[in-house]
Amino acid sequence: MNDKCKNSAPIGVFDSGVGGLTVVREIVRQLPDENIVYFGDTARVPYGSKSKNTIIRFSEQIIRFLKTKDVKAIVIACNTASALALDAVRHEFDVPIIGVVIPGARAAVEATQDNKVGVIGTDATVQSGMYTKIIQGMNPDIQVIEKACPLFVPLVEEGFKEHVVTEEIIEYYLQSMKESDIDAMILGCTHYPLLRSKIRSYMGERIQIVNPAYETAMDLKQLLKEGNMANDRSKMHSHYEFYVSDTAEKFRQFANTVMPFDVPETNVVNIEEY
Amino acid sequence: MNDKCKNSAPIGVFDSGVGGLTVVREIVRQLPDENIVYFGDTARVPYGSKSKNTIIRFSEQIIRFLKTKDVKAIVIACNTASALALDAVRHEFDVPIIGVVIPGARAAVEATQDNKVGVIGTDATVQSGMYTKIIQGMNPDIQVIEKACPLFVPLVEEGFKEHVVTEEIIEYYLQSMKESDIDAMILGCTHYPLLRSKIRSYMGERIQIVNPAYETAMDLKQLLKEGNMANDRSKMHSHYEFYVSDTAEKFRQFANTVMPFDVPETNVVNIEEY
Structure with missing residues (x-):
């Protein structure tokens, strides 16, 4: 690939399903000139349990698929895959790969005044302890409280965002975190920003809520700049392609509630072949 | 395989994850002399969405794996796979395969006095309309009301069986069914028997609740008898093997709450290779 081709090559973004679209939305906002190829592993979703x-094997297959699209960089938009697979795949492939955990951790380190950070995520993310490791690698004085909230994803996916049971389940999971004296909280799963207002209203205004998507897009921008890989042909219309491993019509429905534009056709890939 | 070997060959049972163990439990009760090989697709669970x-492709892979264990018959213990894949795989493989939908439908047809049956299941099962098709094939006068309850599976898996939000979600899903005049209701997902007492107490005593697991074990017994395949060496200790596609420790935890004996080690299989 010559340099010109490389700059117009797409960014690959992947997630276990639809949640990573909240990261794509942020990349589109901050890097409107970049082309994007998205892959959602809807046949094998969720990863969090x-x-x-298994998560490394799935991630490797997806990266091999994205490389067939000549991506110039890859964003693991899934917290679970970022926490469990980034270290392994980063050394295995010759394309720059970033995840959402490091950017999210950095934002929380900047946000906390009292050196006390809460992290909510899937079972797998929390059990990995990766957020704690990375935050304390940045500042060993910060105390980190992690809490798995495994019902949040199905509640969002089944359309219970506004239902009263969601408030009760938020209280069930977050009561002890509310009673602690954290002053910053990471939404460590790409679905959770969709519950942000309910989480905010339960946790109170004092706590800064960190969505790693914003910082991840910033990191991507920096990576492209440093590698001289940014796409500067701003006159051209950016191109977005969406691939899934299962033909769930839900993908498009969900995508159209998250993205600032109509998501066109989605293409089905037999990801197990990669 | 000679006849003697065939009779002592195991029954293959599979499910998207752990739920099918409620069917294994019933087979163990009714057919204590049979050996069983169970496969739970914990890497790709759930199927219901x-x-x-995709469900046919997953089922084909699992059947190819079970055939390497020389199973003499296969039970699809998952309602979703029974509803969507049984027709396809039954004609493709040279081993007798039964699902849970036909036995469950038959039990409901026998149970209803007022010719009005309710069915609850996953999105995929309900969208297939397979229960309605099969029930009305048995008795065209029966009216069938189907309702998807996608949050029941995560509620069971996340240990919310006894939580008050589960009662609220039961009411949310089942209110219209309660207000209809059904007198029999099929628990059309292998997880739902674990919510049976809460569903029963919401729906009231008038309604007969049908768990297809019982009838499925009866059908299996009949199949083995007709094919002269039953294992009659009752002096020997029956042998149970458990395979999963992901090493979720949860599998054993869950299995030990469902099965009448301690589930020994589980073996991990890379099912995508089959």
Whole structure:
């Protein structure tokens, strides 16, 4: 690939399903000139209840698929895959790969005044302890409280965002975190920004809520700049392609509630072949 | 395989994850002399939100794996896979395969006095309309009301069986069914028997609740008898093997709450290779 081709090559973004679209939305906002190829592993979603080996194997297959699209960089938009697979795949592939955990951790380190940060995520993310490790690698004085909230994803996906049971389940999961004296909280799963207002109203205004998507897009911008890989042909219309491993019509429905434009056709890929 | 070997060959049972163990439990009760090989697709669970093509492909892989264990018959313990894949795989493989939908439908047809049956299941099961098709094939006068209850599975898996929000979600899903005049209701997902007492107390004593697991074990017994395949060496200890596609420790935890004996080690299989 010559340099010109490389700059117009797309960014690959992947997630276990639809949640990563909240990261795509942020990349589109901050990097409107970049082309994007998105892959959502809708045949094998969710990742949050699965093991490290399985999540690494799935991530490797997806990266091999994205490389067939000549991506110039890859964003793991899924917190679970970022926490469990980034270290493994980063050394395995010759394309720059970033996840959402490091950017999210950095934002929380900047946000906390009292050196006390809360992290909510899937079972797998919380069990990995990766957020704690990275935050304390940045500042060993910060205390981190992690809490798995495994019902948040199905509640969002089944359209219970505004239902009263969602408030009760938020209280069930977050009561002890509310009673602690954290002053910053990371939404460590790409679905959780969709519950942001309910989480905010339960946790109170004092707590800064960190959505890693924003910082991840910033990191991507920096990566492209440093590598001289940014696409500067701003006159051209950016091109977005969406791939999934299962033909769930839900993908498009959900995508159209998240994205600032109509999501066109989605293409189905047999990801197990990669 | 000679006849003697065939009779001592195991029954293959599979499910998207752990739910099918409620069917294994019933087979163990009714057919204590049979050996069983169980496969739970814990790497790709759940199936209930996925498409027909994907569920057929997953089922084919699992049947190919079970055939390497020389099973003499296969039970699809998952309602979603029974509803969407049984027709396809039954004609494709040279081993007898039964699902849970036909036995469950038959039990409901026998149970209803007023010719009005309710069915609850996953999105995919309900969208397939398979229960309605089969019930009305048995008795065209029966009216069938189907309702998808997609949050029941995560509620069971996340340990919310006894939580008050589960009662609220039961009411949310089942209110219209309660207000209809059904007198029999099929628990059309293998997880739902674990919510049976809460569903029963919401729906009231008038309604007969049908768990297809019982009838499925009866059908299996009949199949083995007709094919002269039953294992009659009752002096020997029956042997149970458990395979999963992901090493979720949850599998064993859950299995030990469902099965009448301690579930020994589980073996991990890379099911995508089949």
